[in-house]
Amino acid sequence: MANITVSPTRMELTRLKGKLRTAQRGHKLLKDKRDELMKQFLDTVREVRALRAEVEEDLMTVHKSFTVASALMSSEALEQALLYPKQSVELTMSFKNIMSVNVPVYDFQTKTKSDSDIYPYGFAATSGELDTAVDALGKVFQKMLKLAEIEKSAQLMAEEIEKTRRRVNALEYVMIPNTQESIRYITMKLDENDRATTTRLMKVKDMILKQALEEKREQTAEAIQAFSSSAETSEKA
Amino acid sequence: MAATYQIAVIGDWESVMGFRALGLDTYPVTSVEEAKEKVRELAKTDCAVIYLTEQLAKDMGDVLSRYKDELRPAIILIPGREGSLGIGRDNIQSAIERAVGADIL
Numbered sequence: 001m002a003n004i005t006v007s008p009t010r011m012e013l014t015r016l017k018g019k020l021r022t023a024q025r026g027h028k029l030l031k032d033k034r035d036e037l038m039k040q041f042l043d044t045v046r047e048v049r050a051l052r053a054e055v056e057e058d059l060m061t062v063h064k065s066f067t068v069a070s071a072l073m074s075s076e077a078l079e080q081a082l083l084y085p086k087q088s089v090e091l092t093m094s095f096k097n098i099m100s101v102n103v104p105v106y107d108f109q110t111k112t113k114s115d116s117d118i119y120p121y122g123f124a125a126t127s128g129e130l131d132t133a134v135d136a137l138g139k140v141f142q143k144m145l146k147l148a149e150i151e152k153s154a155q156l157m158a159e160e161i162e163k164t165r166r167r168v169n170a171l172e173y174v175m176i177p178n179t180q181e182s183i184r185y186i187t188m189k190l191d192e193n194d195r196a197t198t199t200r201l202m203k204v205k206d207m208i209l210k211q212a213l214e215e216k217r218e219q220t221a222e223a224i225q226a227f228s229s230s231a232e233t234s235e236k237a
Numbered sequence: 238m239a240a241t242y243q244i245a246v247i248g249d250w251e252s253v254m255g256f257r258a259l260g261l262d263t264y265p266v267t268s269v270e271e272a273k274e275k276v277r278e279l280a281k282t283d284c285a286v287i288y289l290t291e292q293l294a295k296d297m298g299d300v301l302s303r304y305k306d307e308l309r310p311a312i313i314l315i316p317g318r319e320g321s322l323g324i325g326r327d328n329i330q331s332a333i334e335r336a337v338g339a340d341i342l
Contacts, residue, residue, distance in 0.1 A: 038336065038337070041336055045329060045332070045333055048329055049326070049329055052325055052326060052329065053326075055315070056315075056316050056321045056325070059315055059316050060316060060320065060321065062255060063251075063252065063316075063317075063318045066251070066254070066255050066318075067251075067318070070251070078254070079254070082254050082255070082257050082258050083257075087258065087259055087260035088260035089244060089259065089260045089261060090241045090242075091241060091242045091243065091244050091285050091286065092241055092242070093242050093285050093309070095308075102308060104285070104308060104309070104311065106285065106286065108244075110260065133255060134255060134258045134259075137255045137256065137258070137259060138259055141256075141259055141261075144288065144313070144315070145244075145286070147313060148286045148288075148311050148313045149311075151311070151313055151329070152308075152311035152313075154329065154332055155305055155306070155311075155332055156306070156308070157336070158332040158333070158335045158336040159305075159306045159335075161335075161336035161337075162335050162336060165336075165338070
């Protein structure tokens with residue numbers, strides 16, 4: 001229910017009307033924001049789902065090849081082979097603004113230029129399976145980075161949508177109806193005051209009229225009396 | 238705005254060793270506690286993306302939700318050697334539920 005403790009004055013009414021207008025405009029804007037965010041979010045989520053399935057599948061293949069590689073080599077040799085990386089990756093992160101949500105955009109540079117130059121070991125002591133595995137992983141990595149980007153975007157957007165949705169609902173179901181209720185209350189109270197004033201005035205006018213009428217009547221009566229008594233005295237004379 | 242950041246991979250040794258060849262920072266861990274500690278530590282440094290194996294992630298809900306709404310780091314779950322547990326997929330699902338209020342896809 002509305003807050004009835006508002007003081008029913010014209011100033012309060014003007015203030016509330018302004019508040020209602022602002023709330024309604026804010027509500028509309030937030031609703032538009034929510035709808036657009038939702039659209040973008042659903043697109044992103046679809047992309048994430050597809051890409052995640054792909055990455056998971058690819059990673060399983062990679063893990064399989066690593067398993068084969070580790071079966072063919074001793075674990076010490078494997079560890080040694082991968083101990084010191086030749087390749088290094090540098091990630092730059094910038095931001096993209098989707099409907100006031102900052103989402104990250106990742107971009108990475110590798111130190112070595114060619115893709116075939118990533119093996120950090122000599123080929124003599126390692127098995128060919130390891131090469132395959134590392135190579136495959138290098139390919140998956142691009143997808144993984146893309147996945148990181150859009151999955152994080154989806155998470156951040158989900159948070160923003162939740163917030164916006166709450167705001168929209170608070171405005172729609174609490175703030176706006178309450179203000180409207182208060183406005184109605186004040187209008188009714190003011191109208192009631194108006195009517196009270198009118199009736200009072202009418203009543204006062206009535207009373208004044210009645211009084212005037214009475215006075216008039218008395219005067220007339222007196223006049224008649226005076227007239228008749230003067231007639232009597234003239235008759236006697 | 239664009240600065241350079243690190244990419245980290247946390248998981249059991251077998252799952253992360255391959256990533257080392259790609260030049261990512263790998264942090265082989267053996268227990269969930271260790272992994273949690275590592276994530277907290279990395280979040281304070283210049284680490285933008287953390288890949289975490291699902292096997293560890295399944296017991297790290299508190300740490301994951303702590304960083305979920307932060308811009309950095311993005312913690313992305315990847316299947317470990319033992320296969321996918323579907324947690325990554327469930328996370329997308331819960332994000333949808335959070336945003337829409339119902340599961341619509």
